[in-house]
Amino acid sequence: MTGVIVCHGSAGVRDRIVAAAHGVPALVPARSAATAEELIALVRRTSPALVLLDAHLPGVGAIEALRRIRGLGADATVIMLAVPGDEITLDRAVSLGARGYLPPDVDRSELAAVAAHGLPTGVPQQTQRSAGGPTLQAVPGRRQPGTSELTRRELEVLAGMSHGRSNAQIGAELFLSEDTVKTHARRLFRKLGAADRAQAVAIGLRTGLIS
Amino acid sequence: MTGVIVCHGSAGVRDRIVAAAHGVPALVPARSAATAEELIALVRRTSPALVLLDAHLPGVGAIEALRRIRGLGADATVIMLAVPGDEITLDRAVSLGARGYLPPDVDRSELAAVAAHGLPTGVPQQTQRSAGGPTLQAVPGRRQPGTSELTRRELEVLAGMSHGRSNAQIGAELFLSEDTVKTHARRLFRKLGAADRAQAVAIGLRTGLIS
DNA sequence: CCCGCCATAGCCCGGACGGGTGAACCCTGC
């Protein structure tokens, strides 16, 4: 019952979160898994205290991954990695015992807050299904006022991408330099946990950020 | 009342169709427009017999472009460029006088068939709103048995793209060489009229090809 | 039997992308 496992389809997201977890004593050791199969093998072997799970996990999907973890009888706390707005998946996730969600661009301080407030500190804590309304909510200790989501510029760049525009073309439309567009792109990739523009567009459309 | 105007967000699609139209006498001259603004300016100046219009036109959108053309009083035949399955947009398009749709990867023979069967050959033909059910249907003279759409492999590659996979990763998952994945990618880009993987994923999600 | 489509695969090539980093400006709020 120690350590954290980061399960996400994007290697970039996995590496970043694992690196961030290295600074948090309660989250050592930090391991990563790219697929549901890798995840359940790791959970079985290492009995982690915390699992961070990609809501858009490729393959069998996050819901099935959660179900399998529960099937193992493991009582690790599970927190989804998702963008606010993804109620469809998240609703089902909480009903399967997920604690809440964090954006894929979590930083060290946020992980530390979760470890402090939301983790069993020795006594294995029941994954209470919250007999009351299992309404979805962000993990406590979340971000400052009105952050998360994408900014106006980032949404405009994402929309341009969905129309097949190159960074240079998007820049021309928005009267920005190509370098600026690339900056917005990098940031929105991080926030969405996307490996490239194609996945960013997919997440944006699936979660309703763009249409 | 002569010639064709190709209005599509992707330069690749515009160029290809313009080139194909050069072989069809009834479709000369062939011009192209990247935006609704360029399109209405061209329609006003040249009174084309045919307009091929991107159903996913960036900016004001295809529906608004159609409305503006109709507002000009132009009686050009309008045919949408779309992927089968895009009923939402196409429904509204036909109700605004569009004749039907063609896939963005139309070739010369298909354009010739449209010019032969579907175009006014001298007498300006009423854009009948088809008092009966204005149900959407493909332009007559369509493709051979069971073509159009995407093949199984192309759909698998598209799905991989939507999960942020690189061509090499998709190849590994499907037990294909990266070059083969790239071949499938190139073909599906053509069929969907996409400039890159981001737009291909967007079209795939919007039209329900993938989810 | 041949044509067409699909699936597979390879090669070349230029350009676009994505990551890292640093920096400046403005605005808001504590």
Place this chain on the structure above:
DNA sequence: GCAGGGTTCACCCGTCCGGGCTATGGCGGG
């Protein structure tokens, strides 16, 4: 006043993408 976020821009750099082209084998229909 200072911190923090958003927006803007720049440079470097390695990799991947996307287009063009060719080719082979299997499979089905005319």
